[in-house]
Amino acid sequence: xxxxxxxxxxxxxxxxxxxxxxxxxxxxxxxxxxxxxxxxxxxxxxxxxxxxxxxxxxxxxxxxxxxxxxxxxxxxxxxxxxxxxxxxxxxxxxxxxxxxxxxxxxxxxxxxxxxxxxxxxxxxxxxxxxxxxxxxxxxxxxxxxxxxxxxxxxxxxxxxxxxxxxxxxxxxxxxxxxxxxxxxxxxxxxxxxxxxxxxxxxxxxxxxxxxxxxxxxxxxxxxxxxxxxxxxxxxxxxxxxxxxxxxxxxxxxxxxxxxxxxxxxxxxxxxxxxxxxxxxxxxxxxxxxxxxxxxxxxxxxxxxxxxxxxxxxxxxxxxxxxxxxxxxxxxxxxxxxxxxxxxxxxxxxxxxxxxxxxxxxxxxxxxxxxxxxxxxxxxxxxxxxxxxxxxxxxxxxxxxxxxxxxxxxxxxxxxxxxxxxxxxxxxxxxxxxxxxxxxxxxxxxxxxxxxxxxxxxxxxxxxxxxxxxxxxxxxxxxxxxxxxxxxxxxxxxxxxxxxxxxxxxxxxxxxxxxxxxxxxxxxxxxxxxxxxxxxxxxxxxxxxxxxxxx
Ligand SMILES: Cc1cc2nc3c(=O)[nH]c(=O)nc-3n(C[C@H](O)[C@H](O)[C@H](O)COP(=O)(O)OP(=O)(O)OC[C@H]3O[C@@H](n4cnc5c(N)ncnc54)[C@H](O)[C@@H]3O)c2cc1C
Numbered sequence: 001x002x003x004x005x006x007x008x009x010x011x012x013x014x015x016x017x018x019x020x021x022x023x024x025x026x027x028x029x030x031x032x033x034x035x036x037x038x039x040x041x042x043x044x045x046x047x048x049x050x051x052x053x054x055x056x057x058x059x060x061x062x063x064x065x066x067x068x069x070x071x072x073x074x075x076x077x078x079x080x081x082x083x084x085x086x087x088x089x090x091x092x093x094x095x096x097x098x099x100x101x102x103x104x105x106x107x108x109x110x111x112x113x114x115x116x117x118x119x120x121x122x123x124x125x126x127x128x129x130x131x132x133x134x135x136x137x138x139x140x141x142x143x144x145x146x147x148x149x150x151x152x153x154x155x156x157x158x159x160x161x162x163x164x165x166x167x168x169x170x171x172x173x174x175x176x177x178x179x180x181x182x183x184x185x186x187x188x189x190x191x192x193x194x195x196x197x198x199x200x201x202x203x204x205x206x207x208x209x210x211x212x213x214x215x216x217x218x219x220x221x222x223x224x225x226x227x228x229x230x231x232x233x234x235x236x237x238x239x240x241x242x243x244x245x246x247x248x249x250x251x252x253x254x255x256x257x258x259x260x261x262x263x264x265x266x267x268x269x270x271x272x273x274x275x276x277x278x279x280x281x282x283x284x285x286x287x288x289x290x291x292x293x294x295x296x297x298x299x300x301x302x303x304x305x306x307x308x309x310x311x312x313x314x315x316x317x318x319x320x321x322x323x324x325x326x327x328x329x330x331x332x333x334x335x336x337x338x339x340x341x342x343x344x345x346x347x348x349x350x351x352x353x354x355x356x357x358x359x360x361x362x363x364x365x366x367x368x369x370x371x372x373x374x375x376x377x378x379x380x381x382x383x384x385x386x387x388x389x390x391x392x393x394x395x396x397x398x399x400x401x402x403x404x405x406x407x408x409x410x411x412x413x414x415x416x417x418x419x420x421x422x423x424x425x426x427x428x429x430x431x432x433x434x435x436x437x438x439x440x441x442x443x444x445x446x447x448x449x450x451x452x453x454x455x456x457x458x459x460x461x462x463x464x465x466x467x468x469x470x471x472x473x474x475x476x477x478x479x480x481x482x483x484x485x486x487x488x489x490x491x492x493x494x495x496x497x498x499x500x501x502x503x504x505x506x507x508x509x510x511x512x513x514x515x516x517x518x519x520x521x522x523x524x525x526x527x528x529x530x531x532x533x534x535x536x537x538x539x540x541x542x543x544x545x546x547x548x549x550x
Contacts, residue, residue, distance in 0.1 A: 139289025277342020
């Protein structure tokens with residue numbers, strides 16, 4: 001997920017009016033090449049890490065160090081489309097999170113947009129922040145085959161029941177030249193220019209709040225002890241910290257968390273469009289359909305007066321399962337032109353990864369089994385708002401303050417009937433398929449240092465991969481506390497892993513997971529709640545979760 005400029009080769013639209021990610025823009029913050037100590041170490045210089053550092057420092061905390069492997073914004077934040085939105089399929093949440101949990105999620109996302117607005121206003125950040133409405137619409141032309149309002153109505157009713165969202169049921173999504181039919185209008189949404197925003201956050205952290213940022217500084221491994229965490233860096237130097245936060249998009253070292261995540265590649269294009277061709281009421285807006293595959297749309301200024309860029313995303317695919325990237329871009333363009341008929345040339349095409357959790361919301365809080373290490377992960381395509389949620393929540397957890405959202409977003413929440421419980425009980429299968437299927441395991445394989453002596457960290461019902469000598473071993477502690485241990489790597493997977501490790505430095509942006517499939521044909525097919533709903537398959541069901549472990 002990391003890289004000096006961005007995590008991929010394709011060029012995101014944000015290069016249009018900001019050069020943060022340009023290969024000719026050097027890193028601004030020095031590489032750390034000596035031992036250091038701090039109160040809190042934040043790992044990851046994307047929007048989540050920056051929000052966490054910002055929130056901690058605004059409480060008066062003075063010693064916060066943030067380390068970033070590449071350059072600020074060089075992860076997925078540099079590839080986002082920048083919707084600050086509450087556009088969930090709210091009808092899916094009550095069965096997984098309960099009524100109260102669903103209301104908490106709505107309050108958190110709404111509060112996140114307000115927090116970003118507050119930060120922008122307070123520091124007068126020049127990042128094109130704009131309040132816009134968002135329209136969730138069917139996606140197919142009104143009256144066409146397959147057009148049904150049922151899903152939208154369900155989403156609307158569930159969103160209404162949270163009592164936390166400002167929404168309305170409207171006749172039309174205001175798309176110029178496209179009869180959308182009924183839509184849900186979400187008020188109080190926003191857009192911004194993400195790299196301008198995070199560039200400003202980094203400046204505020206270092207110049208106004210006394211924090212420290214180091215770019216090109218990779219944490220390779222860490223150990224937690226009773227009174228401190230020690231992070232080892234790529235050059236061998238160490239940072240000791242009272243607490244550490246992994247805002248690395250995907251956390252490191254813990255199989256239990258990694259296996260709760262599933263990587264998708266999402267695609268985006270930006271088309272030049274005259275302002276007059278955008279919407280029937282002349283307003284800027286966000287748009288999302290509920291089709292399969294789904295699409296998300298926003299507008300951002302074009303450098304030419306009178307024009308905008310119509311930014312259209314979607315065509316999500318499970319990472320590494322397809323190599324038809326150009327066809328996906330082409331389908332996005334076709335879809336856009338059929339709805340925004342005034343759109344003109346395609347000026348940007350890019351893609352990036354999003355990580356879905358097992359129950360559709362982020363994992364924010366203590367890393368299971370640890371006491372000083374926090375994680376922020378599982379963006380579900382809403383990582384910008386979750387970054388603001390995570391900033392405030394992790395700040396409160398570190399300061400020992402109560403936060404109503406702690407339970408809802410806890411990484412230790414148990415997905416009662418999700419695939420996870422079952423998956424952990426068949427660990428060899430999970431390990432084998434995940435190692436082949438998720439690029440993340442490259443990182444895991446290069447950073448995991450847990451040994452068999454660390455098994456005590458596991459709480460009942462959890463699994464992890466540890467090292468026994470040089471071999472990865474899967475361990476699972478059952479509900480009765482008995483530990484089961486299995487060799488994690490099959491012959492097939494071991495050779496795949498070898499291929500992956502050799503290739504990791506030479507495959508900068510494609511789905512590295514696909515390399516594994518060149519040597520092994522078995523592919524994991526695990527339903528994810530959100531995508532499975534879209535494809536009509538049974539999603540993860542079950543009641544609200546309970547908490548397990550720390
Ligand atoms: C095409 C696309 C469109 C999207 N659209 C939206 C949207 O409209 N709205 C929305 O809310 N979300 C959207 N998302 C998702 C959103 O962009 C991400 O969830 C969010 O940017 C993630 O932020 P982050 O800080 O968690 O991760 P990142 O931005 O990936 O930051 C993590 C950082 O950690 C660094 N790192 C990793 N490991 C280490 C290490 N060991 N040591 C040091 N540093 C390390 C990486 O280099 C990276 O810079 C989109 C994503 C994509 C790809």
